[in-house]
Amino acid sequence: MRDFVQSEGAQQALKALSEQITRAVSDTYVRWDNSLLRRKLHEAEQERSLLEQENEELRRALEAIRTAGPKDIRAEFSQLAAQWHDETGHMSSAISFTQHPAYLRIIGMGPAVVPFILEDLRRTQAHWFVALRLITGETPIRPEDRGNVQRLADAWIAWGRERGLA
Amino acid sequence: MRRPAAEDDLKRRFPRLASTRFAVTSDDTPAYNCLAWVLGDQASWISPTLFDEDLGLYPWPEGVPRENTVNAWILALESYGFTHCEDASLEPGRDKVAVYWNETTQEIHFALQLASGLWTSKVGRWEDINHELDGLTGDRYGKVIGFLSRPAATGNETSAKE
Numbered sequence: 001m002r003d004f005v006q007s008e009g010a011q012q013a014l015k016a017l018s019e020q021i022t023r024a025v026s027d028t029y030v031r032w033d034n035s036l037l038r039r040k041l042h043e044a045e046q047e048r049s050l051l052e053q054e055n056e057e058l059r060r061a062l063e064a065i066r067t068a069g070p071k072d073i074r075a076e077f078s079q080l081a082a083q084w085h086d087e088t089g090h091m092s093s094a095i096s097f098t099q100h101p102a103y104l105r106i107i108g109m110g111p112a113v114v115p116f117i118l119e120d121l122r123r124t125q126a127h128w129f130v131a132l133r134l135i136t137g138e139t140p141i142r143p144e145d146r147g148n149v150q151r152l153a154d155a156w157i158a159w160g161r162e163r164g165l166a
Numbered sequence: 167m168r169r170p171a172a173e174d175d176l177k178r179r180f181p182r183l184a185s186t187r188f189a190v191t192s193d194d195t196p197a198y199n200c201l202a203w204v205l206g207d208q209a210s211w212i213s214p215t216l217f218d219e220d221l222g223l224y225p226w227p228e229g230v231p232r233e234n235t236v237n238a239w240i241l242a243l244e245s246y247g248f249t250h251c252e253d254a255s256l257e258p259g260r261d262k263v264a265v266y267w268n269e270t271t272q273e274i275h276f277a278l279q280l281a282s283g284l285w286t287s288k289v290g291r292w293e294d295i296n297h298e299l300d301g302l303t304g305d306r307y308g309k310v311i312g313f314l315s316r317p318a319a320t321g322n323e324t325s326a327k328e
Contacts, residue, residue: 090179090290090306092199093274094213094224095234125196126291129223130215147210147225149197 073109077116080106085126098130107131118157118166125153132156169194172293179306186301187284192294201239203288204263204278205246206319214238236267236311239274248314254299256283262315264299268308275307 080102088097097103106113114135117128129152133139140159145151160166169175172194177184201212213224214232227245231238248263256262256279264285266275277285277299284296303309 088290089292091273092201092213092276092288092290093234093239093272094211094215096271096273098216127196127211133223141223146223147212149211152223 073112074116077106077109077113077120081116081120085124094127094130097127103131107134111135114160115165118160121153122157122166125149129156169292176289176292176295180302180304182304183295183297183301186298188295188297188301190293190295191286194292196291198288199290200274200276200288201242203286203294204243204261204276212242214242234272234274236265236274239276240265240312240314243276243314247316249316251313251315254279254310254313256281257315259318260315261318262313264310265312265314266302266307266309267311268306270308271306273307275302277302 084097084100084102084106087102088100091097106117114132117132117135120126121128121132127149129141138159141152141155145155157166173188173190176190177188197211198208199211199213202208202210205212211224212226214226214230214234215224216232226232227242230241230245243263243265248261251257251260251262254262254264262279264277264279266277267273275287277287277297279285280296285299285301286294286296287302288294289302299310
């Protein structure tokens with residue numbers, strides 16, 4: 001038996017068997033690796049699909065905010081401005097018409113409302129000067145224009161144009 | 167530009183205009199107010215304003231309180247040479263102004279007497295009108311609380327309208 005084991009034929013057979021086992025084990029590992037990779041790849045693809053879906057939802061939400069936001073501000077401004085025009089048109093006191101609730105609410109809307117105020121100012125030359133001053137902190141008028149509504153309006157509209165707001 | 171149906175709109179807001187003599191005499195404009203109008207100034211909005219020292223928007227007579235009280239408004243008119251007078255009777259050679267005040271809403275209004283005895287007003291940012299004294303009394307301008315007059319200004323544009 002010992003002679004057989006030590007014979008050249010047996011050694012070659014053992015070597016061949018050993019190589020065959022090694023290849024089989026290696027193939028198994030490769031298959032396992034491939035299977036694992038495929039699973040990982042599948043999971044990654046699923047994750048990517050979810051991320052793309054979330055990204056699309058986020059993009060749509062941002063677009064909705066971007067487009068719906070100004071419309072809401074415009075609608076709110078239009079409603080308040082119409083109320084202000086209607087309820088203060090007969091007033092002579094600037095204190096009275098700048099303390100009207102609609103006027104104060106427009107001031108409270110902040111810088112986003114400035115383009116709409118300038119649009120109304122250009123159309124009606126109504127007295128938006130206090131609101132514009134308080135919202136923007138700017139004073140684009142010359143002392144000699146004091147009380148001249150046309151010049152006050154022109155100065156503010158020019159100020160708005162320089163900033164792309166009018 | 168005159169507002170659509172300005173006459174009907176003014177009658178709706180000042181119901182006594184509908185039953186008295188009344189006519190719209192200009193387009194609407196935010197360029198001047200009733201105080202400027204009775205002074206013959208069609209280029210200024212004369213009013214106190216909150217924060218006015220800072221904002222520098224509207225002219226207001228030096229030394230007159232920057233407040234929306236009837237006393238401040240009358241002091242402003244007096245600073246242009248007007249003095250109190252008894253009634254609405256015509257006084258040749260003098261410009262006469264009626265003062266309307268609504269105690270509830272704190273609304274002021276001035277009207278200038280015309281040679282015919284009718285009155286002319288600038289209604290806020292809206293039109294100039296000719297009217298009877300009672301035509302503007304009511305919920306908005308309240309009632310007439312007094313009269314002031316001064317020597318007629320030469321070339322007064324308001325007086326010249328009639």
